[in-house]
Amino acid sequence: MATSKAWLHIGLAVRMAQTLRMRNEYSGRHIPRKREIRRRTFWACVIFDRLVAYCTFRTQTIDLALVGLHLPCSDIAFAFGHDSPGPKMHELGTRPHQDDGKSTLSYFVKTFILWSPIAQAYVDGGRRVSPSSLYDLSSRHWQNLAVIKNWLECLPEDLHWSENNLRAHLSLGQLSHFTSVHLLIQHALFLAHHEHLPQLEDLPSDISSTALASDVTNPDTITTCMTGANCVINMLQLIDAVVPGFRSTPPGICSIIPVVTTASVLLWFQYVSPLVDSLVQSSQSDIHRARSDVDYLLSLLDGWSKTWVLAKAFASSIRLLDDFYQSKYGRAIRDPTVIDINTTHCQSLKEQGNGTESVVASPTPLCDGDGFPEITGIPREPTIKFDSLLV
Structure with missing residues (x-):
C-alpha cells in the first residue's frame, strides 16, 4: 500500500539522518552552507515524520527533546553561504510582534512543530x-x-494575515510558507473539537423525537468548529483572488490538510445541524452556503489533482464522507427544491425500476474515532494509479 510505503521510506530517512548525527550541531568541520543543508535536511525529516504520521494515523517517532538544531537561516544567507544560522526553537517569537527579520521558513517550521502535538493527540484519541x-x-x-x-499573537507584523502581506510574500516567493503558517494555526484551533460534533444515533421515522448520542454536548464545540471552518474558507478565497493560477497549482500538503477537516465540519453542518436546532441555529441559507463551500473546496482539490494525485485522493475522501452522511441523514433532511450542483460524484436518488427514493450507501463502513479511511481504500476511477501516493 502506498501509505505503508511512505511510512517505511520516511522511517528510513529518519534513521539515516540520526546515524549521521544531524539532530544536533555536530558539524563544525563543515563549511556554513553544508551545515545549513544538514539542518534543513533534518527539519524536513521532522516535518515528514509528523506529516505522514497524521495522514496515515500512525505514531510520530522523532523526540524533539533530543533535537538541538538551529532553525533554518534566511534564504539570502543560505544562497550566499553566510555563517548565519537561524535561532533555536525557544528563541523564535519570544516577544509579541517582534520584528526580528528571521526567515519565513523558520516561522513555518516552528508553526508545524507546535501543530504536531495537537495532530498526534487527534490521531491517538479522536x-x-x-x-x-x-x-x-x-x-x-x-x-x-x-x-x-x-x-x-507573537508573529511579527509582516507575518500577520492580510491581503497586503499575502501579496508581499507572493512577490518574494514565500507564499507557501506564509499561507501554511496561518492555515495550520487555524487548523489546530478546531482539529480536536471537530471529532466531538454531536451525532445522532439511529434515526426513527419521527425526526422530531431523535435524541443526541451524548447527553452532554458543549455548544462551544460547534461554535469553535464553525468559526475555524469559515476562517479557513475565507483564507482560501482570499488566496484564490490574489494568486494567479491558484486553482491549478498544488499549494503543498500543509495547505491541503485543513481543507479536509474544514469540509468535514461543513458537511456536518449541512446534514446534522437541522436536527440539533436546540444547540445550533441554522437557516436554509446557512445550510446552502455550507454546501456551496464544500463544493468550492472540492473544486480546488479537483483542480490540483490534475498535477497532484494526492489531491484527488483527498477529494475522494471528502466525497466518501459526503456519501456517508447522505446514507445516514440524507433521507431525513433532503430538500427536494435544492439542486445538487456537485454532479461529478452524486448518484441519482431515484431508482429507475420502481421510482422509490433511495440513498447512496457508504461503501466503506466508518466507526466513531476512525477518522478518514486509508486513502488507498477509497473508491476511485480504475484509470488512476495510487502507487505513487506520499512517496
Whole structure:
C-alpha cells in the first residue's frame, strides 16, 4: 500500500539522518552552507515524520527533546553561504510582534512543530477522548492550544494575515510558507473539537423525537468548529483572488490538510445541524452556503489533482464522507427544491425500476474515532494509479 510505503521510506530517512548525527550541531568541520543543508535536511525529516504520521494515523517517532538544531537561516544567507544560522526553537517569537527579520521558513517550521502535538493527540484519541478535556485548563490539549494562540499573537507584523502581506510574500516567493503558517494555526484551533460534533444515533421515522448520542454536548464545540471552518474558507478565497493560477497549482500538503477537516465540519453542518436546532441555529441559507463551500473546496482539490494525485485522493475522501452522511441523514433532511450542483460524484436518488427514493450507501463502513479511511481504500476511477501516493 502506498501509505505503508511512505511510512517505511520516511522511517528510513529518519534513521539515516540520526546515524549521521544531524539532530544536533555536530558539524563544525563543515563549511556554513553544508551545515545549513544538514539542518534543513533534518527539519524536513521532522516535518515528514509528523506529516505522514497524521495522514496515515500512525505514531510520530522523532523526540524533539533530543533535537538541538538551529532553525533554518534566511534564504539570502543560505544562497550566499553566510555563517548565519537561524535561532533555536525557544528563541523564535519570544516577544509579541517582534520584528526580528528571521526567515519565513523558520516561522513555518516552528508553526508545524507546535501543530504536531495537537495532530498526534487527534490521531491517538479522536472521539475516544472525553470532550470535557477540551475545556479543562489543566489538560494537555488546552495547554497546547494556549501555546498556539500565544504563538499567533507573537508573529511579527509582516507575518500577520492580510491581503497586503499575502501579496508581499507572493512577490518574494514565500507564499507557501506564509499561507501554511496561518492555515495550520487555524487548523489546530478546531482539529480536536471537530471529532466531538454531536451525532445522532439511529434515526426513527419521527425526526422530531431523535435524541443526541451524548447527553452532554458543549455548544462551544460547534461554535469553535464553525468559526475555524469559515476562517479557513475565507483564507482560501482570499488566496484564490490574489494568486494567479491558484486553482491549478498544488499549494503543498500543509495547505491541503485543513481543507479536509474544514469540509468535514461543513458537511456536518449541512446534514446534522437541522436536527440539533436546540444547540445550533441554522437557516436554509446557512445550510446552502455550507454546501456551496464544500463544493468550492472540492473544486480546488479537483483542480490540483490534475498535477497532484494526492489531491484527488483527498477529494475522494471528502466525497466518501459526503456519501456517508447522505446514507445516514440524507433521507431525513433532503430538500427536494435544492439542486445538487456537485454532479461529478452524486448518484441519482431515484431508482429507475420502481421510482422509490433511495440513498447512496457508504461503501466503506466508518466507526466513531476512525477518522478518514486509508486513502488507498477509497473508491476511485480504475484509470488512476495510487502507487505513487506520499512517496
